[in-house]
Amino acid sequence: MLKKIVIILICLVGRIEAENIRADVQSVTASGTSGAYTFAVKLESVETGCAQYADWWEVLSEKGALVYRRVLVHSHPDTQPFTRSGGVVTIDANDVVYIRAHMNILGYVGDVFKGTVSMGFKKVTKALTFPKDIEKQSPLPQGCLF
Numbered sequence: 001m002l003k004k005i006v007i008i009l010i011c012l013v014g015r016i017e018a019e020n021i022r023a024d025v026q027s028v029t030a031s032g033t034s035g036a037y038t039f040a041v042k043l044e045s046v047e048t049g050c051a052q053y054a055d056w057w058e059v060l061s062e063k064g065a066l067v068y069r070r071v072l073v074h075s076h077p078d079t080q081p082f083t084r085s086g087g088v089v090t091i092d093a094n095d096v097v098y099i100r101a102h103m104n105i106l107g108y109v110g111d112v113f114k115g116t117v118s119m120g121f122k123k124v125t126k127a128l129t130f131p132k133d134i135e136k137q138s139p140l141p142q143g144c145l146f
Helices: 002-019 132-136
Strands: 023-033 036-045 054-061 066-071 082-089 097-103 113-116 120-123
Touching: 023 054, 023 082, 023 097, 023 113, 023 120, 036 054, 036 066, 036 097, 054 082, 066 082
Parallel strands: none
Antiparallel strands: 023 036, 036 082, 054 066, 054 097, 097 113, 113 120
């Protein structure tokens, strides 16, 4: 009986720790011209090195199509939060898009931003559902440098 209780406690602690592993988008800015924007995305993620890190952020259309993905080639355990820029993002100033990050071990866990280049971007409070096959679309990370 005691052995079962210990196993249950270990599973609960592991689940609680897994729920705290996130890759939160904290802010998004865009610069450039219509059809050719560069996005700067500030992320905060729980990183331990290559075993657990945010491996990309991406821009999705309002309908859930992948517009752009910025692959992150290394972990950032000692520099949190961090900002990485990417583009060219081929959207118009009034196109509504979503920006989210991906954790290498858990997938899409964390805060998502929504908005337009012309009006700005804000954190989404409503749960979103996007096609699951997006996670397998290229470009994808080719490993982790450190």
